[in-house]
Amino acid sequence: MTSNPIAIAIHGGAGAITRDSTSPEVERAAREELETALHAGHRILTAGGTSLDAVVAAVCVLEDAPRFNAGKGAVLTHDGTVEMEASVMDGGTLRAGAATLLSRVKNPVKLARLILEQSRHVMLSGAGAEALASTNGLELEDNPYFVTPRRIEQLERALAVHPTATELSESEGEAGSTGTVGAVALDGHGNLAAATSTGGMTNKLSGRIGDSPLIGAGTYADNRSAAVSTTGHGEMFLRVAAAHELCARIRHGGASLREAASAVIQEDLSRIGGHGGLIALGPTGEIVFELNAEGMYRGAIDASGKLTTAIFANDPAR
Amino acid sequence: MTSNPIAIAIHGGAGAITRDSTSPEVERAAREELETALHAGHRILTAGGTSLDAVVAAVCVLEDAPRFNAGKGAVLTHDGTVEMEASVMDGGTLRAGAATLLSRVKNPVKLARLILEQSRHVMLSGAGAEALASTNGLELEDNPYFVTPRRIEQLERALAVHPTATELSESEGEAGSTGTVGAVALDGHGNLAAATSTGGMTNKLSGRIGDSPLIGAGTYADNRSAAVSTTGHGEMFLRVAAAHELCARIRHGGASLREAASAVIQEDLSRIGGHGGLIALGPTGEIVFELNAEGMYRGAIDASGKLTTAIFANDPAR
Numbered sequence A, B: 001m002t003s004n005p006i007a008i009a010i011h012g013g014a015g016a017i018t019r020d021s022t023s024p025e026v027e028r029a030a031r032e033e034l035e036t037a038l039h040a041g042h043r044i045l046t047a048g049g050t051s052l053d054a055v056v057a058a059v060c061v062l063e064d065a066p067r068f069n070a071g072k073g074a075v076l077t078h079d080g081t082v083e084m085e086a087s088v089m090d091g092g093t094l095r096a097g098a099a100t101l102l103s104r105v106k107n108p109v110k111l112a113r114l115i116l117e118q119s120r121h122v123m124l125s126g127a128g129a130e131a132l133a134s135t136n137g138l139e140l141e142d143n144p145y146f147v148t149p150r151r152i153e154q155l156e157r158a159l160a161v162h163p164t165a166t167e168l169s170e171s172e173g174e175a176g177s178t179g180t181v182g183a184v185a186l187d188g189h190g191n192l193a194a195a196t197s198t199g200g201m202t203n204k205l206s207g208r209i210g211d212s213p214l215i216g217a218g219t220y221a222d223n224r225s226a227a228v229s230t231t232g233h234g235e236m237f238l239r240v241a242a243a244h245e246l247c248a249r250i251r252h253g254g255a256s257l258r259e260a261a262s263a264v265i266q267e268d269l270s271r272i273g274g275h276g277g278l279i280a281l282g283p284t285g286e287i288v289f290e291l292n293a294e295g296m297y298r299g300a301i302d303a304s305g306k307l308t309t310a311i312f313a314n315d316p317a318r
Helices: A024-046 A051-064 A108-118 A126-135 A149-161 A170-176 A234-239 A242-251 A257-271 B024-046 B051-064 B108-118 B126-135 B149-161 B170-176 B234-239 B242-251 B257-271
Strands: A007-015 A084-090 A096-102 A123-125 A181-186 A192-198 A219-222 A226-232 A276-281 A287-291 A295-301 A307-312 B007-015 B084-090 B096-102 B123-125 B181-186 B192-198 B219-222 B226-232 B276-281 B287-291 B295-301 B307-312
Touching: A007 A024, A007 A051, A007 A276, A007 A287, A024 A051, A024 A181, A024 A295, A024 A307, A051 A084, A051 A108, A051 A181, A051 A192, A084 A108, A084 A219, A096 A108, A096 A126, A108 A126, A108 A192, A123 A126, A181 A276, A192 A219, A192 A226, A219 A242, A226 A234, A226 A242, A226 A257, A234 A242, A242 A257, A242 A276, A242 B242, A257 A276, A257 A287, A276 A295, A287 A295, B007 B024, B007 B051, B007 B276, B007 B287, B024 B051, B024 B181, B024 B295, B024 B307, B051 B084, B051 B108, B051 B181, B051 B192, B084 B108, B084 B219, B096 B108, B096 B126, B108 B126, B108 B192, B123 B126, B181 B276, B192 B219, B192 B226, B219 B242, B226 B234, B226 B242, B226 B257, B234 B242, B242 B257, B242 B276, B257 B276, B257 B287, B276 B295, B287 B295
Parallel strands: A007 A226, A096 A123, B007 B226, B096 B123
Antiparallel strands: A007 A181, A007 A295, A084 A096, A084 A192, A181 A192, A181 A226, A219 A226, A226 A276, A276 A287, A295 A307, B007 B181, B007 B295, B084 B096, B084 B192, B181 B192, B181 B226, B219 B226, B226 B276, B276 B287, B295 B307
16 A cells, blocks of 8 residues: 555547437446446555556456457457457556457457566467467457447448448548547556557458557557557557657657647647547546547546546546 | 759668678678668669658568568578568658568568558558458569578577577577668658568567567658668567657657667667667658667668668778
């Protein structure tokens, strides 16, 4: 136990999430799931655990919730398969782990964590990564566990408009990518950590790798600046190295956390036509949510212990 | 044709390359190959072509040369297979393309370029990426084309010491990774571009993804700062987002190209125990080589038209 500040923030994806398209029941259920994830991470922090443990625990809750596009409920590729990916980073040591092209690992973020701790590599993929997961006792599931009726419908709608994968417009893919999940945390030892997990975008080409498993794009953590997890049109976040760019603006440009987050989303990302959002947490416990989309599932338990969740862009946190 | 400065720089990998271990014949042959690659890129620039075309042309020459760890002569995985990866980025538009887990594409950098221009995705992998290559007429080769006796010997030596892949030490892997290739160029239109291509590290786990195909780690280009290609122990470059970090130090920290390159290699990378090098080119045509390893195959044709090549750390460029 410690008197240093502890804090956690999470997201469940940014995109075309509007009040008109969201029933009160859906909103209530989504907020409850965000709260469950926040408590799962925060409980670890209050018990003196690490930020790495906290972000993994929070992301696991969201991976297990079919509403979000990660783990169970991941979106489907053009071929109707799931190809999940995740990454995690420790801001104290800059150690990182990432996994992509996963079709059987129940909680991709746990495999990213395992790679961080046990592999001489940072990023593994496909069968090789899943063999490591299996050897180390991580739960594997068959395809039916991951695939939900809602994702099948989404793919069918996408295929009706764009029967070949290469015809898919970027805006269509963007809408289909809503639901990536992520977490950032600060523990009582003063260490930041970040994690991100996703199924990618609906109707993506098999073999596509997005920003979520890329250290520097979807995830970055450095005790000298911030912990960051991003969500949105992955290709755009990748091109601006969004998560690392936010940290660099603080470390080299002297920006505040809020200034850096705003510049990455409203300037760097918007300049190339990208949409999405991010969560960022600084070494003093400051939390920032930034988005240029209609909505982003998000929430936090701040250094004072106050829990808030929000969904739409102009949602007052509550 | 134009009077704006044009320039190109290349590398053929950094690592344990010492004068003692390099015969005069090998040194001469390596310098000739570097010169051929430089001329291939520079010819395009002098004819008014783009920096993107120039870096792809230069990297293709090095991919085709068995000496270097990319394309023909790529190092072997723990399973004895080749798994190649490459990326390319346009500094004017921040458009990028990357491909990984390739076993059949003769010139991986050409596929990265194709993805940059034609795909709605930035990063593709494996069979999906190779299908795109095939559809678009890129040359495919079977395994024997890529595998050279020298790489088989290197893998056998690594396996003799470390019979299971997970036992491989990082230092061993590092030495085995020498030979990644890359290029940076500035064209007469004022545009920067960067490209990197590799076979990864000897005895790597199948499915391992390194820094070379990661935009921000192995490759980055932004007309506002620099074009960068890195080489060395990929996991370490990935953790510091090396290529993007260099650009960020210029753009946000006001560092010169030389200061930024030095800080990334001698501070950021060295701090976490990483070894390797990078090439960087600024929008005025300034060229910097930076390394903390015994040697790096490298060369340039600068804005005055002067061609130089070098190999060992303290080699005077000539």
